[in-house]
Amino acid sequence: MTKGIKKGLLAGVALILTAGLTACGNSNAGNSAGAGTAAPAATEAAANASSAPEATQTQAKDPVELLNVSYDPTRELYENYNKAFAAYWEKETGQKVTVKQSHGGSGKQSRAVLDGLEADVVTLALGYDIDALQEAGLIGADWQSKYEHNSSPYTSTIVFLVRKGNPKGIKDWPDLLKEGVEVITPNPKTSGGARWNYLAAWGYALDHNNNDEAKAQEFVQKLFKNVPVLDTGARGSTTTFVERGIGDVLIAWENEAYLSIKELGPDKFEIVNPSESILAEPPVAVVDKVVDKRGTREVADAYLKYLYTEEGQKIAAENYYRPTLDSVKAEFKDQFPEIKLFTLADKFGTWKETQAKHFNDGGIFDKIYVPGS
Amino acid sequence: MAGTVPLHVPGPRTGASSPSTTESQAVKWVLISLAGLVLLWLIALPLIIVLVESLKRGLDVYWAALTDPDAASALKLTLLVAAITVPLNTVFGVTAAWAVTKFRFRGKGFLVTLIDLPFAVSPVIGGLIFILVFGSHGWFGPWLSDHDIKIVFALPGIVLATLFITFPFVARELIPLMEEQGTQEEEAAITLGAHGWQIFWRVTLPNIKWGLLYGIILCNARAMGEFGAVSVVSGHIRGETNTLPLHVEILYNEYQFSASFAVASLLLLLALVTMVVKSLLVRKNAH
């Protein structure tokens, strides 16, 4: 009997090894099939580069591949931007660059990088998600000062999307608290964008109540009492509002609001700008540990820097992100009306403090729903 | 009707059952229509929604969604993953079912429960555990990264997660069936001098083939449709580690609702193809 068990174990080991090898062998096949012809060459180039970093200087002509790990609403933006950057980089250095994209919820993407997804650059929804990478040692401590404007090449803000004709007469934040108004916003516990929504409301309340925190909490609490559905992500909320016809007002990123109007029905919705809102700063960073390993620092750095140039800024503006460069700002000033904006630092301090106070388990947001906690 | 012969093993009792073991026509049709209603309401309606939504913007959009290069590479990856995981879990399913049902031993209930376990694991966790083992902060993370071996956020991770999620299907399908059949036939074969493989091929396999087939079909359907666990370990790199279900999500999040449902309907189609293959097998076998 024991002999039989031994035999079984051996057979099992053999089978699983074979399977493992097949899987690994095929993984290369899968890669090249997916990414086109550039992929194998680029991986090779990266491998060469990591073994001899100085080689990249002399043989700059080898094609290179970058992975940009980003959050959900930037797909359209980076699709255009990657083409522009590839053209620019080839002209400057003669090197071909392919930028691969990965998109998902900001927090989830950050965790993927944390757990080993080899991103050369991250372009996420909030600083908190990059802070997490910094704490794990993947990114240097000074990431936020590496690039201009707190490493946020483009910004956005939080606005309201209402149904055509604005039947509930929604003009500003207090209107969201009225009886009978249904507000759609995602869950701040699971959605980065929703945290900006929440903070925008909180900041408005502080300003109108002499910075009284208790009043602000009451304000936000009342607002969330009007929320019938808490979707897990920003796009889920948009669908609930647009496709399901639920709610009177959707709190959304400005770029998301514009995009959903463009994609889903210019004749059905309109945007209402509140009197005051938050300056949402989606940050970017080079993942130091990965670029050093792959030898892609130079191109990764250039990739992010190019976002600040006129062309990069224009692409951002065309995709409804607020540009930070003055010349492009002027050009698009009709598209982005002046709203009084406060920053996270103005009202809340760092992301770490904000997260701990408001959104972590047992924080202020939880108190809205859990009696006595 | 050749295709609808009774599905059980050909034997003396195949053929018309005597009137005493069937219900009256009235009862029969009431039951059939009830079942039809349940099926329509519970399963068919959501599927119809998928089809309606996918064709909302016309056939061009539908076709464009399916021929998109990202969709094509996602399809390839999905088929590849299914081609690796389904055979492995089938082999396991048959051996496990044999061990569990043909012998008596202590802790059988416990073993079966362990086999069931992946059903009970939330798909999110099904992916997370592989991150905890193979991720860069996981048990083998540093070693893997030193040797430049990629498990998670690459094909092996997707295969492992799918393997985990679809692990119990074949075994689970076979165990109740083989329990019900008992061991008499195999024992008879032994007394007639048959040895191990002969018993399996000649006696057991013909008895369990339909259960096995269901198991494989379910395992395959789930392997191709799995979203949650794969989403955690995939890394979502476009055209590279996106499976079809992940591609559906991407399109949906890009407000390309019709395209997204079109790709979803492709998954349904793949599942239907496996069922057609099954029907053909049944028909062939009937002659």
Added chain:
Amino acid sequence: MNVTTKAAARTVSRRKLLPGFGITMGFSVLYLSLVVLLPLSALLFNSTGLSWAKFWDVATDARVLASYRVSLSTAGAAALINVFLGLLLAWVLVRYEFPGKRIFDALIDLPFALPTAVAGVSLTALYSQNGWIGSLLTPLGFKVAFTPLGITLALMFIGIPFVVRTVQPVLEDLDRDMEEAAATLGAGRGRTFLRIVLPELLPPLLTGFALAFARGIGEYGSVVFISGNMPMRTEIAPLLIMSKLEQFDYAGATAVALILLLLSFLMLLVINSLQHWARRSSR
């Protein structure tokens, strides 16, 4: 593994008679350990990063408890309804001939093939206040989407193939002689079903229930769309795991997951042991 001691073996135990126990058992246990147990043990070790007190706090937080309640009650209700619907579907598929049976049969598996998120989206489209069914129910005062009822429906959709496909092979294999005998002895059809057929189908029905239930507890993708995710009311436990991960709280997430897993494991264990015990005593 020789057959010379056949006669003796039969009286001692069946294990000695049929070959292949060692190899199949060995392989099964090894494969099980590698694919399932080893990765799952990571869950255990990760949550032991918490002290017992902290673990207890996380696991018994009011909001977490409420989410267990939502998950368990909706999954239980869905699995229970599925036992009846699944039996009906399997019975009709196995016992009757009717036009369109093949399509009928093929449809059963589709809930597995549809990515769960798509299932969630289409069910929400169907049952929300402007959907095909939702718009009929809303005037009657019924709300399905964004209530526990909606979660139950999604879990029924996810779980129905489990019941049908576990009952089906057993039903196909069922010996009709017993039924005939009962009929000859004058038992009515209903009585024959209850006394002869149903006891034989009980084990697969129980298994189907257990599997659908276990699957329902863990389901995430399809539920988050239709549940509305309101804390304390329609927030399911897997969602809390996600929200803990969002705070990079791996230990807390694995703690909730572990409790969830333990609950399903115990339930499955009880049902499986019951069955083996019942089988042994009936032999």
